[in-house]
Amino acid sequence: MPQAITISNLTKTFPGEEGEHIALQSVNLAVEKGDIYGIMGLSGAGKSTLVRCINGLEHYDSGTVTVNAKEVGSLNRGDLRMLRRDIGMIFQSFNLMPSRTVAGNVELAFRNRKDRAARESRVCELLDLVGLADKADSYPNELSGGQKQRVAIARALVNNPSILLSDEATSALDPNTTQSILDLLRNLHDRLGLTIVVITHQMAVIKQICNKVAVIADGSIVEEGKVFDLFVNPQARLTKSFIETTSNLEKISALIEHNSPLIALHPGEILLRMRYVSKQVSQALISIISRQFNIDANIIFGDIDVVDNAPLGGLVVIFKGKASDVREAIEFLKKRDIRIEVLKHAELA
Amino acid sequence: MLNWLDHLFPNVMARLPEFFDSFVQTLIMVGVAGIISFFFACGFAVALILTQPHGLTPNAVVFNVLDKIINTFRSIPFIILAAALVPITRAIVGTAIGTQGAIFPLIIGITPFFTRQIQSALAGVDAGFIEAAEAMGMGTVEIVFRIYLREAIPSIIRVSVITLVSLVGLTAIVGIVGGGGLGDFAIRYGYQRYMLDATYSTIIVLVLLIGLIELVGRLLVEVSQH
Numbered sequence: 001m002p003q004a005i006t007i008s009n010l011t012k013t014f015p016g017e018e019g020e021h022i023a024l025q026s027v028n029l030a031v032e033k034g035d036i037y038g039i040m041g042l043s044g045a046g047k048s049t050l051v052r053c054i055n056g057l058e059h060y061d062s063g064t065v066t067v068n069a070k071e072v073g074s075l076n077r078g079d080l081r082m083l084r085r086d087i088g089m090i091f092q093s094f095n096l097m098p099s100r101t102v103a104g105n106v107e108l109a110f111r112n113r114k115d116r117a118a119r120e121s122r123v124c125e126l127l128d129l130v131g132l133a134d135k136a137d138s139y140p141n142e143l144s145g146g147q148k149q150r151v152a153i154a155r156a157l158v159n160n161p162s163i164l165l166s167d168e169a170t171s172a173l174d175p176n177t178t179q180s181i182l183d184l185l186r187n188l189h190d191r192l193g194l195t196i197v198v199i200t201h202q203m204a205v206i207k208q209i210c211n212k213v214a215v216i217a218d219g220s221i222v223e224e225g226k227v228f229d230l231f232v233n234p235q236a237r238l239t240k241s242f243i244e245t246t247s248n249l250e251k252i253s254a255l256i257e258h259n260s261p262l263i264a265l266h267p268g269e270i271l272l273r274m275r276y277v278s279k280q281v282s283q284a285l286i287s288i289i290s291r292q293f294n295i296d297a298n299i300i301f302g303d304i305d306v307v308d309n310a311p312l313g314g315l316v317v318i319f320k321g322k323a324s325d326v327r328e329a330i331e332f333l334k335k336r337d338i339r340i341e342v343l344k345h346a347e348l349a
Numbered sequence: 350m351l352n353w354l355d356h357l358f359p360n361v362m363a364r365l366p367e368f369f370d371s372f373v374q375t376l377i378m379v380g381v382a383g384i385i386s387f388f389f390a391c392g393f394a395v396a397l398i399l400t401q402p403h404g405l406t407p408n409a410v411v412f413n414v415l416d417k418i419i420n421t422f423r424s425i426p427f428i429i430l431a432a433a434l435v436p437i438t439r440a441i442v443g444t445a446i447g448t449q450g451a452i453f454p455l456i457i458g459i460t461p462f463f464t465r466q467i468q469s470a471l472a473g474v475d476a477g478f479i480e481a482a483e484a485m486g487m488g489t490v491e492i493v494f495r496i497y498l499r500e501a502i503p504s505i506i507r508v509s510v511i512t513l514v515s516l517v518g519l520t521a522i523v524g525i526v527g528g529g530g531l532g533d534f535a536i537r538y539g540y541q542r543y544m545l546d547a548t549y550s551t552i553i554v555l556v557l558l559i560g561l562i563e564l565v566g567r568l569l570v571e572v573s574q575h
Binding site for chain 2: 055057077081082083084085087088089091093095097098099100108109139140141155159165
């Protein structure tokens with residue numbers, strides 16, 4: 001796939017009261033056309049600065065940012081404006097102009113301002129696309145947060161950009177609305193072939209729509225890769241802690257620690273954590289092992305999600321059966337790319 | 350019906366046409382000086398907002414020079430400024446007295462104040478709107494006219510009302526240095542000839558005028574907000 005955005009060795013410092021503050025340090029990033037690329041970090045990690053370097057809202061000290069084969073830092077004002085029309089952007093605070101109607105906001109940046117008919121039909125088309133055709137004459141203050149973000153998305157798409165930058169676009173929204181906005185972004189990506197860069201501090205957002213992710217901390221990228229791989233095999237401590245927030249499989253350690261009656265094992269029982277670590281199509285594994293190996297499986301926790309069209313997550317289960325059967329069942333699962341961790345054994349029967 | 354007016358304001362009723370003319374002169378001075386200074390103030394305020402340290406086109410020289418000039422003029426009491434401007438007024442307008450001679454010092458007197466007011470109205474435009482406009486690929490001129498000035502309209506109306514009220518006060522002061530208007534009327538008759546009713550009727554008319562300006566301002570703000 002051709003590159004949409006290539007960032008290499010990007011460094012930016014802000015002058016501060018106590019010397020310079022390093023906002024970005026030697027950042028390298030490659031976003032291919034058609035990616036939904038997540039940039040994940042805590043607040044102050046530099047992710048907003050990074051995304052603003054992509055459309056030239058921020059200048060950088062060294063390194064290069066190449067967008068659609070143009071080096072952003074070397075463009076003059078006019079060329080930068082042309083490039084920005086090919087990069088839509090949406091914000092956490094929506095930034096709709098309160099003095100203009102929904103339609104007025106969407107057409108604000110329309111390239112061909114003189115052609116009224118083209119402008120009006122484009123606005124209709126976009127409001128249809130985001131499901132707000134009936135709100136054209138409303139003012140932003142009359143809309144809910146989710147509707148405002150939909151208008152902002154329509155506005156960002158008015159000039160048919162190839163790239164959409166989303167800066168914490170769902171952070172101010174409730175979970176249901178977040179869901180619907182993410183669905184819309186995914187839908188637009190599929191229909192329009194958009195490349196989307198998603199800035200967020202919510203791992204759940206990454207899990208839901210991104211295919212690639214970079215985790216950023218203190219201005220540097222600590223880990224990057226395909227979302228599925230990163231969730232299965234997180235390397236950096238920060239990534240691990242982010243991922244734990246999206247899964248409840250870690251709760252088991254608290255239960256073990258507190259000797260919860262829920263996981264009190266009887267003789268012949270074994271407590272395990274199973275995780276999906278490959279993109280194989282899920283099988284009826286629990287049913288298979290209980291039939292083949294004569295094992296009773298008691299599911300304590302389940303957390304299976306679909307990430308990038310593959311099942312991700314796992315189960316915490318208690319297996320009950322003959323020791324040899326249990327051993328064989330575990331071997332069987334391991335062969336099918338299920339990662340098994342034995343958390344607790346019962347005293348031998 | 351006019352009997353009680355004759356009784357309460359004998360000197361004013363005797364000079365009713367002159368009183369009315371003075372009122373019209375005040376309106377002309379407030380109107381003309383207000384409109385002209387509005388455009389200057391918008392221009393200077395936009396220049397300050399654009400050239401300020403984190404503005405769209407930062408320029409320390411332009412910003413600081415403009416900033417200092419405004420502060421300097423604002424620190425001169427208007428009555429002294431008006432007197433000091435007499436030679437310049439005469440050179441530019443041809444006369445330093447009457448309504449015509451008053452408008453120039455009024456503009457110089459009110460523009461710095463007006464500029465600060467509009468500057469604060471523009472500064473109140475959410476930085477996020479400006480960022481969004483930049484991200485859309487808008488140029489500086491477009492951002493000034495389609496975002497800054499437009500989104501600040503309710504605030505601009507509000508500060509314009511405040512400024513107009515101050516300007517009414519300044520028109521009364523130019524009465525002292527030879528300008529016309531109600532201030533001149535009140536000073537000549539009310540103050541110099543002890544015709545108290547001239548002073549009181551001037552106060553009543555000015556209070557009503559300011560009330561009217563504020564009422565219209567409030568209505569406009571309401572209409573302009575969504």
